Amino acid sequence: MKKVFITGITGQDGSYLAELLLQKGYKVYGFVRRVALEDEQHRLQRILNILDRIELIPGSIESYPSIYKAISSVRPDEVYHLAAQSFVSYSFEDEFSTLQSNISGTHYILAAVKDIVPHARFYFAGSSEMFGKVNTVPQNENTPFHPRSAYGISKVAGFDLTRNYREAYNLFACSGILYNHESPRRGFEFVTRKITSHVAMIKLGIISKLELGNLEARRDWGHAKDYVMAMWLMLQQDTPADFIICRGENHSVLEFCEKAFSYVGLNYKDYLVINPKFYRPAEVEILLGDYSKAKNILGWNPTISFEELVVEMVEKDLEYNSKKIQQFYPVQDQKARVR
Numbered sequence: 001m002k003k004v005f006i007t008g009i010t011g012q013d014g015s016y017l018a019e020l021l022l023q024k025g026y027k028v029y030g031f032v033r034r035v036a037l038e039d040e041q042h043r044l045q046r047i048l049n050i051l052d053r054i055e056l057i058p059g060s061i062e063s064y065p066s067i068y069k070a071i072s073s074v075r076p077d078e079v080y081h082l083a084a085q086s087f088v089s090y091s092f093e094d095e096f097s098t099l100q101s102n103i104s105g106t107h108y109i110l111a112a113v114k115d116i117v118p119h120a121r122f123y124f125a126g127s128s129e130m131f132g133k134v135n136t137v138p139q140n141e142n143t144p145f146h147p148r149s150a151y152g153i154s155k156v157a158g159f160d161l162t163r164n165y166r167e168a169y170n171l172f173a174c175s176g177i178l179y180n181h182e183s184p185r186r187g188f189e190f191v192t193r194k195i196t197s198h199v200a201m202i203k204l205g206i207i208s209k210l211e212l213g214n215l216e217a218r219r220d221w222g223h224a225k226d227y228v229m230a231m232w233l234m235l236q237q238d239t240p241a242d243f244i245i246c247r248g249e250n251h252s253v254l255e256f257c258e259k260a261f262s263y264v265g266l267n268y269k270d271y272l273v274i275n276p277k278f279y280r281p282a283e284v285e286i287l288l289g290d291y292s293k294a295k296n297i298l299g300w301n302p303t304i305s306f307e308e309l310v311v312e313m314v315e316k317d318l319e320y321n322s323k324k325i326q327q328f329y330p331v332q333d334q335k336a337r338v339r
C-alpha cells in the first residue's frame with residue numbers, strides 16, 4: 001500500500017486530497033499542529049468524516065526536527081506540502097511570520113525528503129499570486145513572476161526551492177501553480193466564502209449587510225475538488241514538471257456577488273457596502289490562466305463551472321446557517337426571519 005504524507009490536511013485542499021487518496025487506496029498520514037488534536041470539533045472539522053481512516057502526526061512546519069521525525073517514521077511514497085499562511089491580506093499585517101513559515105516550512109520539508117526518502121515524489125502548492133502584477137493575459141508556465149505581497153513572495157521562494165531540489169538533487173518535485181479554488185470548505189476570510197456566508201445570513205434575516213473592498217479584482221475561480229485531482233496527477237507522471245491549474249475564465253468580485261445574491265432572489269445593491277479597510281496596499285487586479293499544459297500532459301480538465309461553484313457554496317451556507325438558527329431560535333421565530 002502506498003503511503004502519503006500531507007501537510008495542511010485540515011484545510012480545504014488537504015481534506016479533499018485526503019478523501020481522494022483514501023479512495024485510491026493510499027495509507028494517508030496528516031501532519032498537524034498538536035493543538036489541533038486537542039480541539040477536534042473545531043480544528044479538524046473538515047476531516048472528521050475520515051478521522052478513523054487516517055493517521056495524524058503532531059508537529060510544526062516551523063520545526064525541522066519535528067518534520068524530520070515525522071517523515072522518518074512514515075517514510076512516505078508521496079508528499080503533498082499544502083500547509084501555509086495562505087491569506088494574502090494577513091501577509092500585509094505580518095510579513096515576517098508569513099515569510100518565515102511559508103519559506104522555511106517548504107525548505108525544511110524538501111530537505112527532509114531529500115535526506116530520508118529521496119525517491120518520494122513531492123508536490124508544492126504554488127499559487128497564481130506569484131504572477132501578481134501581470135503584464136501577460138492569460139498566464140502560462142513561462143510567464144514571469146511579479147509578486148505583490150509577502151504571501152506571493154513566499155510562494156515564489158517555495159517554487160524556486162522546489163525547482164532547485166529537482167535540478168540539483170534529482171528529486172521528483174513538482175509545483176502546481178493553482179489559481180483561486182473554492183468550495184463550501186473554504187475559510188470565511190476569503191472573499192467567496194465571505195460573500196456566500198453573508199448572502200445566506202442576509203437571506204435568513206440574521207444580518208443586513210455585506211462589507212467588501214475592491215469589487216473590480218478579477219479571479220480565475222475553480223472548485224478545489226477538481227484541483228486536488230490535478231495535484232495527484234502531477235505526481236503520477238514519468239517526469240516531474242510544474243503546471244498551471246485554473247479554469248481559463250475569470251470573473252470580478254462584483255460578478256460573484258451578483259450571482260450569489262440573485263440565486264436567493266435578492267439584489268446585491270440593497271445590501272453591499274464598500275469598506276476601504278478591505279482594500280489591500282498592493283492589489284493583484286487580474287488573474288487568468290492557461291491550463292493547456294495540464295490538459296495535454298496530465299489529461300486534466302476542470303469539471304465544475306463558475307455558476308455551479310457559486311450555487312453549491314450558497315446552498316451549503318444556507319443549510320449551515322439554517323441549522324444554527326434551529327439551535328438558537330424557537331420554530332415561531334424562524335418563520336418570521338426568512339425574507
Ligand code: G4F
Nearest residue numbers: 086088127128129179180189190191192212213214217278
Ligand atoms: O479571496 P481572496 O482573499 O483571495 P486571493 O487574495 O486572490 O488569494 C487566494 O487565491 C490565491 C491563488 O491566486 C491563493 F494563493 C491564496 O492563498 C488565496 O487562496 O481575495 C480575492 C479578491 C482580492 O482581489 C481582494 O482584494 O477579492 C478582493 N476582495 C474584495 N473585498 C476581498 C474583499 N477579499 C477578501 N478576502 N475580503 C474582502 O472583503
